[in-house]
Amino acid sequence: MDKANRYKLDNVGKFYSAESTGPWQTVFRFSAEFVDEVNPEVLQKALEHTIERFPGFNVCLRNGAFWHHLEPAASIPQVQPESIPACFRLHTGPNSTLFRVSYFRNRANLEVSHIISDGRGTLGFFRVLVQSYVEEQYGASCASMKHISYDSPQYNEDGFHKHYEPHKAGSTxxxxxxxxxxxxxxxxxxxxxxxxxxxxxxxxxxxxxxxxxxxxxxxxxxxxxxxxxxxxxxxxxxxxxxxxxxxxxxxxxxxxxxxxxxxxxxxxxxxxxxxxxxxxxxxxxxxxxxxxxxxxxMNRMTALxxxxxxxxxxxxxxxxxxxxxxxxxxxxxxxxxxxxxxxxxxxxxxxxxxxxxxxxxxxxxxxxxxxxxxxxxxxxxxxxxxxxxxxxxxxxxxxxxxxxxxxxxxxxxxxxxxxxxx
The missing domain is CATH 3.30.559.30 (Nonribosomal peptide synthetase, condensation domain)
Known part of the structure; x- marks a missing residue:
């Protein structure tokens, strides 16, 4: 894999990647309950549209000599009927994608590893997934964020590294x-x-x-x-x-x-x-x-x-x-x-x-x-x-x-x- 296609882990991602080999991993689960039963084919289309705008989420965790890193997944995962426990571990091997989408009756679930994003970042992905589903399923037209691509460097930068000031690090x-x-x-x-x-x-x-x-x-x-x-x-x-x-x-x-x-x-x-x-x-x-x-x-964590x-x-x-x-x-x-x-x-x-x-x-x-x-x-x-x-x-x-x-x-x-x- 060309190094240009790799994503470096941010400071918090490095901490959470250290737990990836254990039985417990930190996972967010965002759920939307719709008025009608979820159409899985439409949900898959919505997911594909969302991944086009958020390619940084469709990644796998790989091991390097000194640090873990992220590489693009070979394909987009398929949405699945909910069959495993909530917030179940996502990283199970080098080819496992660090998110999943499932459904049960009228509920759609997005689960994302803390290795790649926090709650606020995951919310952006979830919002576009839900709006894309509504557009596909009900023929609606969602105007917000219509022309924004989250593939540009500004949406994938390491904020901890960019704003690191070692002289401000301290503990209480x-x-x-x-x-x-x-x-x-x-x-x-x-x-x-x-x-x-x-x-x-x-x-x-x-x-x-x-x-x-x-x-x-x-x-x-x-x-x-x-x-x-x-x-x-x-x-x-x-x-x-x-x-x-x-x-x-x-x-x-x-x-x-x-x-x-x-x-x-x-x-x-x-x-x-x-x-x-x-x-x-x-x-x-x-x-x-x-x-x-x-x-x-923030600077104390980055200093470590x-x-x-x-x-x-x-x-x-x-x-x-x-x-x-x-x-x-x-x-x-x-x-x-x-x-x-x-x-x-x-x-x-x-x-x-x-x-x-x-x-x-x-x-x-x-x-x-x-x-x-x-x-x-x-x-x-x-x-x-x-x-x-x-x-x-x-x-x-x-x-x-x-x-x-x-x-x-x-x-x-x-x-x-x-x-x-x-």
Missing amino acids: PTRRAYRIRGLRDRNNPTYMEYHLSASEVLEVAHKFDVSITSLMIAAVINAIRATMPSNALKRPIRLTVPVDLRQFFETDTMRNFFGLVTISYMPHHELEPLEEVAQLVQLQLSEAAQPEQLERR EKNPFLHIAPLFLKDWVLNFAARVSARDITSAVSNLGQLTFDECTDGHIKSVNVLTSTNDLNFVICTFGNDLSVGISTIFKNLDIVHEFCRIFSNLGIYGHVNMNKPDGELCETIKET
Whole structure:
């Protein structure tokens, strides 16, 4: 393969490629529920049209002497009926493509490896896939992004490398975080969609004088706090929140380009009111999401990659070092919450899409929030067999008078009564 046809991995992609040989890989799953059953032939045409505009997604992971890299796939994958678990690993060999498209009844799913893109970049691919399907299936005409090609260098640049400033790298000392306890089942995670009224959630957020993101993070914190044993209260609950760096730097890249904000909460012996926790979260978010704070962590991550000793190390040693760094970092985190915000599509899709949901694979407990119209969807992923935290999270909103509905990948016999009632 000509080196000109290769794609170098970005900084985050290198970290995630190090896990590619293991049983667990980080995968995003974007789902659109249509008003009619999905037509697989039309979905395949829509995928082919989308790949023409996003060739950087149709790639395979290959091994080099010093780094992994990406090469164009030999062909476009075929859409398949959904038959494997959600967020199942994508890299299974040198010819495996790092995305898949599946369907079940009236739902179409796009799953993408974190090796090639983050949530915001994947959203661009997903938006064009959905709009292309609506055009093909219903004869609509979608005007947005009609003449944009995402094959140009500006959409495939490495934002971390472009904006690397080593003198700004830095770390913040932290206390060891509380780690959720309980039996785990990594081979059979629970995936759950929790749908709420966006307007009702927004009303509560306005009442508390906080953002929806702060309110949802506070609900996660209180749900975790409600299940903590008393002998663990000396440990802070620490959540990571991804922040899109494209809004702070001049880049249109579709590849990974995000920073992580850390929210830390020291639990009290008594459960604090949700409003007070949400206001504390809002304060931390506003301070930690400042560009200079995000740059510290971004440059620290890039500095590790550019370490001269790591740079010349063979690939197997790099993978071990990056995996070890990821495990050490994970010990300081309790859970992760991501909010993709309001998802919009071209007007041509109006009346054809019922709901949208986003999930991610997990090695612990993750929450991914998105809003489509008046539907606020929380994608919950967990490997813990005990669902008490999920139970408490749902109960928080029920107690606020906000009642939702749940889609889940487990049979009724495995659900607690509160989740069933929700």
